[in-house]
Amino acid sequence: MAWRSGGTNNDEMVDNLKRFGVISTETVERGFRAVDRKFFVPKGNEESAHSDQPLKEGNVHISAPHIYGSALEALELNENSSLSFLNVGSGTGYLSCIVAEILGPKSVNFGVEIHEDVVNHCQESVAKWRCAREKRACGKRQSNSDASSTENDAGPHLHFIHGNGLNVSPTTGESVVGFDRIYVGAAVERSDLPKISKLLCPGGILVGPVDDELTKIVRIGPLDGGHDAATGQINSESEDEDTDEEQSNNEFTQQVLSGVRFAPLLLYPVLETVIPARGWAPDRHRYFPDTFQQATMELLMCSNAKCVQPPPQPKKPSDFLNVAAMLPRVMWIEILSFTHRKWFEPEQTETEHLKQRLLEEQANAAKAQQARIEAEARCHVAERERDVYRLLAPRWQS
Numbered sequence: 001m002a003w004r005s006g007g008t009n010n011d012e013m014v015d016n017l018k019r020f021g022v023i024s025t026e027t028v029e030r031g032f033r034a035v036d037r038k039f040f041v042p043k044g045n046e047e048s049a050h051s052d053q054p055l056k057e058g059n060v061h062i063s064a065p066h067i068y069g070s071a072l073e074a075l076e077l078n079e080n081s082s083l084s085f086l087n088v089g090s091g092t093g094y095l096s097c098i099v100a101e102i103l104g105p106k107s108v109n110f111g112v113e114i115h116e117d118v119v120n121h122c123q124e125s126v127a128k129w130r131c132a133r134e135k136r137a138c139g140k141r142q143s144n145s146d147a148s149s150t151e152n153d154a155g156p157h158l159h160f161i162h163g164n165g166l167n168v169s170p171t172t173g174e175s176v177v178g179f180d181r182i183y184v185g186a187a188v189e190r191s192d193l194p195k196i197s198k199l200l201c202p203g204g205i206l207v208g209p210v211d212d213e214l215t216k217i218v219r220i221g222p223l224d225g226g227h228d229a230a231t232g233q234i235n236s237e238s239e240d241e242d243t244d245e246e247q248s249n250n251e252f253t254q255q256v257l258s259g260v261r262f263a264p265l266l267l268y269p270v271l272e273t274v275i276p277a278r279g280w281a282p283d284r285h286r287y288f289p290d291t292f293q294q295a296t297m298e299l300l301m302c303s304n305a306k307c308v309q310p311p312p313q314p315k316k317p318s319d320f321l322n323v324a325a326m327l328p329r330v331m332w333i334e335i336l337s338f339t340h341r342k343w344f345e346p347e348q349t350e351t352e353h354l355k356q357r358l359l360e361e362q363a364n365a366a367k368a369q370q371a372r373i374e375a376e377a378r379c380h381v382a383e384r385e386r387d388v389y390r391l392l393a394p395r396w397q398s
Helices: 008-018 026-034 065-075 094-102 115-144 193-196 244-251 282-287 289-302 329-335 352-396
Strands: 055-057 060-062 084-088 108-113 159-162 180-186 202-212 213-219 252-259
Touching: 008 065, 008 244, 026 065, 026 094, 065 094, 065 180, 065 202, 065 213, 065 244, 084 094, 084 202, 094 108, 094 115, 094 180, 108 115, 115 159, 180 193, 193 202, 193 213, 193 329, 202 352, 289 329
Parallel strands: 084 108, 084 180, 108 159, 180 202
Antiparallel strands: 055 060, 202 213, 213 252
């Protein structure tokens, strides 16, 4: 029931989005409730902030809530995870803030916007939302009298860049290891789609309008041939071996979600855009994935140990001394500053990834089946009520 999900305030708008089936998961619902749309609408449109319609003033544009609801459901976001997110054509930053609220402080969240005035509006809007969020968090801490909650309520990572989403460098910065989730906020032509889809990491999901169709794309293949995730280098000889169409067929699956109309993603001005890598440092340690934190802690503990181990007499390869663990702590800190967030995560083979996707699809199918059963039960109840009213209506009339 698109276009009918508005309300007089943010909570009423979310209630209607849920009522009409636009949002169905509690994760997305909580994200919408935590980010009030009134902070992000173009100036002068505050009275229409919670209406289910797109709003535009100059270059500043915000889509209707039901569009964002459909996109967020399709992105399959994991709450309080370490997923990386890229918003191409980030606009007001409304969707990015909802995603950041869902993913939590251990995620990375980048937005690319081609209009500088829109970037300025976005940063002002995000600052207002952060201020309101902090006030709400302070109120909760005071009511709970729990000082330790400050640690768990760290603000989410958000970084907005003035650039062109069709010219994001795949060989430098955060793009080297790819993004787990990508949303495209403007219509992209199918011929330009590989420029964005190649930024997905294996298993990543992209949602955006492609030729007036809201499309969900999942990367099932590895990074481009010759792309070394450890070094960030791309073998130029292997880069051009396959055509874009062949790569799309082999590496990606596509699903059309609905028909939509979006303004086109601009090709010009051509701005070379680099997504800066969020490198590790001791003060940012708690914002990194659990696997990274655990491996880093073990390395530093080994390098800090006072126990002196005499080198054993090597007899076979398994007896060799692990000299790496004996490096000084300061050297490990320097080494770790050059690693990326997924450094300690084991690489999945294509078969393992497909098995994981199969389990996820089976879980989604089970949820859909349960929702269908519940809907049929409600339909039967409504039909029985209708039949009762039909029987009683002649008596009332007489």
